[in-house]
Amino acid sequence: MSFGKGSHLHLIDGSAFIFRAYHALPPLTRKSDGLPVGAVAGFCNMLFKYVEGNTGPDAPTHAAVIFDFSSKTFRNDIYPEYKANRPELPEDLRPQFPLTRDATRAFNISCIEVEDFEADDIIATLSCQARDAGGRVTIISSDKDLMQLVGDGVEMLDAMKNKRIGPDEVAEKFGVPPNRVIDVQALAGDSVDNIPGAPGIGVKTAALLINEYGDLESLLARAAEIKQPKRRETLINFADQIRISKRLVTLDCTMPLDMTLESMEVREPDHGTLLEFLNVMEFQTLTRRVADKAGVTPPAPPAPAVTLPDAAPEAPDAALPIDPAAYEAVRDIDALHAWIDMIYEQGHVAVDTETTGLDEMRADLVGISLATAPGRACYIPLLHRTGGDDLFADNTLTEGQIPLEDALRLLKPVLEDPSILKIGQNMKYDAKMFARNGIAIAPIDDTMLLSYALHGGLHGHGMDALSQTYLKHIPIPIKSLLGSGKAAITFDRVPVDDAVRYAAEDADITLRLWHLFKPRLHRAHVTTVYETMERPLIPVLAQMEMAGIEVDREVLSRMSNTFSQKMAALEAEIHALAGETFNVGSPKQLGEILYDKMGLPGGKKGKTGAYATGADVLEDLATEHDLPGRVLDWRQLSKLKSTYTDALQDHIHPDTGRVHTSYVIAGANTGRLASTDPNLQNIPIRSEDGRRIRTAFVAPKGKKLIALDYSQIELRILAHIADIEALKQAFRDGLDIHAMTASEMFGVPLDQMTPDVRRQAKAINFGVIYGISGFGLARNLRIPRGQAQQFIDTYFERFPGIRDYMDATVAFAKDHKYVETLFGRRIHTPEIDAKGPGAGFAKRAAINAPIQGTAADIIRRAMIRVPDAIADLPATMLLQVHDELVFEVEESAVEDTIAVVRGVMEGAAHPVVQLAVPLVVDSGIGDTWAEAH
DNA sequence: GGGCTCACG
DNA sequence: GACGTACGTGAGCCCG
Numbered sequence: 005m006s007f008g009k010g011s012h013l014h015l016i017d018g019s020a021f022i023f024r025a026y027h028a029l030p031p032l033t034r035k036s037d038g039l040p041v042g043a044v045a046g047f048c049n050m051l052f053k054y055v056e057g058n059t060g061p062d063a064p065t066h067a068a069v070i071f072d073f074s075s076k077t078f079r080n081d082i083y084p085e086y087k088a089n090r091p092e093l094p095e096d097l098r099p100q101f102p103l104t105r106d107a108t109r110a111f112n113i114s115c116i117e118v119e120d121f122e123a124d125d126i127i128a129t130l131s132c133q134a135r136d137a138g139g140r141v142t143i144i145s146s147d148k149d150l151m152q153l154v155g156d157g158v159e160m161l162d163a164m165k166n167k168r169i170g171p172d173e174v175a176e177k178f179g180v181p182p183n184r185v186i187d188v189q190a191l192a193g194d195s196v197d198n199i200p201g202a203p204g205i206g207v208k209t210a211a212l213l214i215n216e217y218g219d220l221e222s223l224l225a226r227a228a229e230i231k232q233p234k235r236r237e238t239l240i241n242f243a244d245q246i247r248i249s250k251r252l253v254t255l256d257c258t259m260p261l262d263m264t265l266e267s268m269e270v271r272e273p274d275h276g277t278l279l280e281f282l283n284v285m286e287f288q289t290l291t292r293r294v295a296d297k298a299g300v301t302p303p304a305p306p307a308p309a310v311t312l313p314d315a316a317p318e319a320p321d322a323a324l325p326i327d328p329a330a331y332e333a334v335r336d337i338d339a340l341h342a343w344i345d346m347i348y349e350q351g352h353v354a355v356d357t358e359t360t361g362l363d364e365m366r367a368d369l370v371g372i373s374l375a376t377a378p379g380r381a382c383y384i385p386l387l388h389r390t391g392g393d394d395l396f397a398d399n400t401l402t403e404g405q406i407p408l409e410d411a412l413r414l415l416k417p418v419l420e421d422p423s424i425l426k427i428g429q430n431m432k433y434d435a436k437m438f439a440r441n442g443i444a445i446a447p448i449d450d451t452m453l454l455s456y457a458l459h460g461g462l463h464g465h466g467m468d469a470l471s472q473t474y475l476k477h478i479p480i481p482i483k484s485l486l487g488s489g490k491a492a493i494t495f496d497r498v499p500v501d502d503a504v505r506y507a508a509e510d511a512d513i514t515l516r517l518w519h520l521f522k523p524r525l526h527r528a529h530v531t532t533v534y535e536t537m538e539r540p541l542i543p544v545l546a547q548m549e550m551a552g553i554e555v556d557r558e559v560l561s562r563m564s565n566t567f568s569q570k571m572a573a574l575e576a577e578i579h580a581l582a583g584e585t586f587n588v589g590s591p592k593q594l595g596e597i598l599y600d601k602m603g604l605p606g607g608k609k610g611k612t613g614a615y616a617t618g619a620d621v622l623e624d625l626a627t628e629h630d631l632p633g634r635v636l637d638w639r640q641l642s643k644l645k646s647t648y649t650d651a652l653q654d655h656i657h658p659d660t661g662r663v664h665t666s667y668v669i670a671g672a673n674t675g676r677l678a679s680t681d682p683n684l685q686n687i688p689i690r691s692e693d694g695r696r697i698r699t700a701f702v703a704p705k706g707k708k709l710i711a712l713d714y715s716q717i718e719l720r721i722l723a724h725i726a727d728i729e730a731l732k733q734a735f736r737d738g739l740d741i742h743a744m745t746a747s748e749m750f751g752v753p754l755d756q757m758t759p760d761v762r763r764q765a766k767a768i769n770f771g772v773i774y775g776i777s778g779f780g781l782a783r784n785l786r787i788p789r790g791q792a793q794q795f796i797d798t799y800f801e802r803f804p805g806i807r808d809y810m811d812a813t814v815a816f817a818k819d820h821k822y823v824e825t826l827f828g829r830r831i832h833t834p835e836i837d838a839k840g841p842g843a844g845f846a847k848r849a850a851i852n853a854p855i856q857g858t859a860a861d862i863i864r865r866a867m868i869r870v871p872d873a874i875a876d877l878p879a880t881m882l883l884q885v886h887d888e889l890v891f892e893v894e895e896s897a898v899e900d901t902i903a904v905v906r907g908v909m910e911g912a913a914h915p916v917v918q919l920a921v922p923l924v925v926d927s928g929i930g931d932t933w934a935e936a937h
Numbered sequence: 938g939g940g941c942t943c944a945c946g
Numbered sequence: 947g948a949c950g951t952a953c954g955t956g957a958g959c960c961c962g
Binding site: 166192204205206207208209234587589590591592593642643646647651668671672673674676677678679680681682683685686718770771773774775776777778779780781783784840841843844845848849851852853855856860886 | 951952953961
């Protein structure tokens, strides 16, 4: 078919697809050989969806995917620095490039790349050719550099947001029509592509100038007429640089291209070819979907092979290839004895438990793996079962397994032997599993925590991430054994041979990571951090989690019912006010009701194009109409019900009648803990309705709950670190710190302080801890930005040391790429040199980290000392909420326990740090958490 | 699965 | 005078 009037050409920006796919998906790898294929998988999904969507009258007659040939192009000859700012391509992305070309061809779509030219130029040339031939063009991309092509039958489509970009949308973005976009870009420059432009002129100003003078050349010719001196100088002095910028941003519509538009005619994919490609890539879901669509049976997946990783250079031992086929299955007592002998000979062993689930309180032990040297690992299957996993499966144990009791009896002495170091990844999990089977594993090392001490802030500390980063090896994914979703099985149903490969590999990898990390602790000066604040926390947290806290189901269930009724009434009111029924829980529908239907003022859209309906927005709207206020009430109840009163009931353990959270030690960058499943660190307290949820957390008969919390710990740390004499003295004198700040700033005597002035000072005090900005404070206090900035200026004038601390901290971060707490915890700040909006984030995070992190260190130190301190008291530590500890205590010992724990908490910095301010701990007692706090 | 919203310190 | 903004978390819901 020739290309002409009535034809419709789709030009797909292939590179944009690839990058989006790469960043949207986890780093998937091909199961058989570990080849990174995440971007290819995402790319194929996008192409599949694209092809699926091409129906109806607007479907393309012609289509092509356009790629960049390489990063070097003719623009580098004009301006060597072009795109020089681009970050290095991720290592696992480059090898995926050729595969995306293969994928395109497998989908039977034209695939185009030309040496020396960017994809954008090819798109420009083809667009012009198609337009000149009388056809229409849709460019599938959201790249602003392509917007200059819009108009005359050429438009763009943002496939992500499914938003068409025509002349109006371009004008909205650049402030000028499409044919003047390059003028604006030439002036504004582009930090991403490293296009210099005119210094100090951005898109807004550029559009203003172009609209006033017509086009760039006229503007440059008449630059002398410009009134603002700075602008005038810039345009005169940088005229050449601006002209070069224009050449850089102008796309070439006249490229010599070998291919014709006709050759891009839309063709049906050849299902055989496509299926073969998808199958070789091992994309099971997509293969099945394509096969379903074609009405054929999907091809059998290729047989799995074994991964041979690159060697890690630093540890010769850890560098041996990982070979899951070499692992041993330990199936009888003699073999187990041999391994135990080997452990004693070695002096250390990596241990990993396999269980039926992730909840340590409910899961059952299925098997244990051990590794005594890199490459030397085994798996001891204990409770694997035969048959399927449905009701009719027989539950008989697989043959060739040592009876659980026998294995544990033999292993217990080793696992508890003080002379044998047990190494694990996330040992808290395994320690709890062993504890439930009567084994108190010790001493231990934990590779997750080693990594946390060494690399906090750089990346996650899960085993997959660590293995990929430091061993260049992708472990066998658990999903490949268990499947996912509804069809997932538990580990006891995994065939023993598969389990051996997977489980022993985990122990092997853990041991190799330990060999790498342990010697690095000293070099990085974080040995003390690891040994005093990470490792000792494991048994403490394990005990707290296993203890759990009693929760009264009746209280929660009654509250759920009350909330339901209130919500139903509110919902009826809301629908009546809106004049129609809609889903109150849908921000999208709510936005449409508020702004499109009712025409309320405002209606700001976020980056996704959806109306913002957050609480702050609705609060402002509440003055205009009754509906937003009702929605806020409804939302509060909905949150309380779904997240707390309903969900908490499901977390009550059937045997203990208590709720057992799980603390993540290496989750938060600053050293704080995180609580999950359920999160007991965000139980409501600020609202009256919410606070009542705490009445469901109760002490058993004869006992009390006590809560002890640090008063103003972060502000005290700030006073100490930034060395602010006035603040330090105020804390020593036990003054109301916010009132005192207000008094200093606004000159109001303490005895004349009003609650409102104090509230403002309080907001500033907190703001300082977060890396204050005029904008943030203004929003928080709901005052004009200028006034907020004034407050901040006054604050810094009164407490100049704060400014010094902030500057010094950012400088330190830039210098070292990390910041430190008072106790030596290092929090890496890899983004500190970021340009653009990321810069502010990174700076504020760097300012906050030593303060929040030091507070986290202090309570960690306290928690580690508490068990010994209360050993003789009938008291149990149950919860930690960042600056608060909750205990369950027999009534007779309440006062003693408070005294002891307060002493530990207030003295937790000693002897490492002598704080210049006292630490003060408040306490409460009650039958419920609501009373105790 | 990402985005939004909201609970806590 | 451009840009986007308080720091740190986890969970539930909607929607594609």
